[in-house]
Amino acid sequence: MFFNGLLACLPVVGGLLSAHLLSKKAGIEVEVGWPCSGPLLRMAEEAARKLLPAFQTPTGMPYGTVNLLHGVNPGETPVTCTAGIGTFIVEFATLSHLTGDPVFEDVARKALKALWKNRSDIGLVGNHIDVVTAKWVAQDAGIGAGVDSYFEYLVKGAILLQDKELMSMFLEYNKAIKNYTKFDDWYLWVQMYKGTVSMPVFQSLEAYWPGLQSLIGDVDNAMRTFLNYYTVWKQFGGLPEFYNIPQGYTVDKREGYPLRPELIESAMYLYRATRDPTLLELGRDAVESIEKISKVDCGFATIKDLRDHRLDNRMESFFLAETVKYLYLLFDPDNFIHNDGSDFDVVITPYGECVLNAGGYIFNTEAHPIDPAALHCCRKRKEEQWEVEDLMREFYSLKKNKKFTLKQASERDEGESTKDATDASSGGEKRNSKKSSHSLLSCPSQSFNSKLAVLGQVFLDNT
Ligand SMILES: *[C@@H]1O[C@H](CO)[C@@H](O)[C@H](O)[C@H]1NC(C)=O
Numbered sequence: 001m002f003f004n005g006l007l008a009c010l011p012v013v014g015g016l017l018s019a020h021l022l023s024k025k026a027g028i029e030v031e032v033g034w035p036c037s038g039p040l041l042r043m044a045e046e047a048a049r050k051l052l053p054a055f056q057t058p059t060g061m062p063y064g065t066v067n068l069l070h071g072v073n074p075g076e077t078p079v080t081c082t083a084g085i086g087t088f089i090v091e092f093a094t095l096s097h098l099t100g101d102p103v104f105e106d107v108a109r110k111a112l113k114a115l116w117k118n119r120s121d122i123g124l125v126g127n128h129i130d131v132v133t134a135k136w137v138a139q140d141a142g143i144g145a146g147v148d149s150y151f152e153y154l155v156k157g158a159i160l161l162q163d164k165e166l167m168s169m170f171l172e173y174n175k176a177i178k179n180y181t182k183f184d185d186w187y188l189w190v191q192m193y194k195g196t197v198s199m200p201v202f203q204s205l206e207a208y209w210p211g212l213q214s215l216i217g218d219v220d221n222a223m224r225t226f227l228n229y230y231t232v233w234k235q236f237g238g239l240p241e242f243y244n245i246p247q248g249y250t251v252d253k254r255e256g257y258p259l260r261p262e263l264i265e266s267a268m269y270l271y272r273a274t275r276d277p278t279l280l281e282l283g284r285d286a287v288e289s290i291e292k293i294s295k296v297d298c299g300f301a302t303i304k305d306l307r308d309h310r311l312d313n314r315m316e317s318f319f320l321a322e323t324v325k326y327l328y329l330l331f332d333p334d335n336f337i338h339n340d341g342s343d344f345d346v347v348i349t350p351y352g353e354c355v356l357n358a359g360g361y362i363f364n365t366e367a368h369p370i371d372p373a374a375l376h377c378c379r380k381r382k383e384e385q386w387e388v389e390d391l392m393r394e395f396y397s398l399k400k401n402k403k404f405t406l407k408q409a410s411e412r413d414e415g416e417s418t419k420d421a422t423d424a425s426s427g428g429e430k431r432n433s434k435k436s437s438h439s440l441l442s443c444p445s446q447s448f449n450s451k452l453a454v455l456g457q458v459f460l461d462n463t
């Protein structure tokens, strides 16, 4: 498989944060101070702290692997894929907002800025970079494997944090991607400095892109690209890992379909935006394929080869975590995840009231939803404390002799939920590949250097 070493750690942090935020809704008794404190939040914080040593590099871009006991191993390769550097902001900013410790958000932002600074003159990023020297080791620019969740997290981070800087970075990339990699609503791979096409392939991992485009409001483009991808689905009853666009066929050794979520995830977002029944048709086709082709006694098997529908003796974790979840959400318009802000919960904490579950959920790259209102609520608590302190200072210094009433700062209208929930994902496998180290994110096991002419050779394993 071309995704190895998918990490244990970041999904652990994201999963814990999501479970922490959903725990009250799930009927679990929460401690005083929740959602700004709680046992799962403390576990998430502890797990995230163990990742921090990876960020101690001259560039601020993290190593791809870190030893959970001892930090970065001496002799660890400094070459990390772009996604492995740029996929922290959703979890780390959530953690910082909930706990009040800015370190997590700071390191994630620094890594994002370093990638941004190191984009090429024509505005593209490559696939692998040396985090010590900031030299691009694999110079293929595209939207799929090795890069995907970086773009995903710029958009989701921008929405989660209402952050204009992150969004403007994405919009600049989007311009360059459209200009250099897009042909007839397909996206190809190009050389990051010259913009020349290096691989005319569509990877099934890239199918998150229409969903991401719909999140920035570019629904027409998103729909056209989605329909291209859907024709590939119809041709094979699934999405092959690689599809050679000019030849209109699968790529040697990349004919499998491990029941990845990305196209279904895009269908879910686009359906929220358009209610176009074609999107439900894709959902129906997916359910049928999964039932007819991949169902076995103990689960749902990876399709090893879409040409003859042979199966592999494995079921990937993203099948349940993401594929099934997005299918469910596609067909369940009343799900609380789709809340448009008309419903919400008010929670009383020792610090005041707090609005939660008003919608606008941001899915992390493993499809764990994060409630953006919770971030706001914990931060607001701190801002209010400062506000009160300021008022008190003013009161004592200036208004000593006058009667003074503190105004109740009661305009507390959280729950801004402008967007539908969010996500798109690389959804690689979540496995550890090394004994004592854990790689942080999905990177292709072999960087694709310049043997690009030979299609299908590029992503081959050594094994
Ligand atoms: C790459 O990023 C690093 C860290 O931000 C920066 O020091 C360096 O100047 C950048 N390189 C280029 C060519 O911009």
Ligand SMILES: *[C@@H]1O[C@H](CO)[C@@H](O)[C@H](O)[C@H]1NC(C)=O
Binding pocket: 122, 123, 175, 176, 179, 180
């Ligand atoms: C688009 O590409 C052309 C070269 O093909 C270049 O001259 C132009 O500046 C590019 N525009 C953007 C927005 O990247």
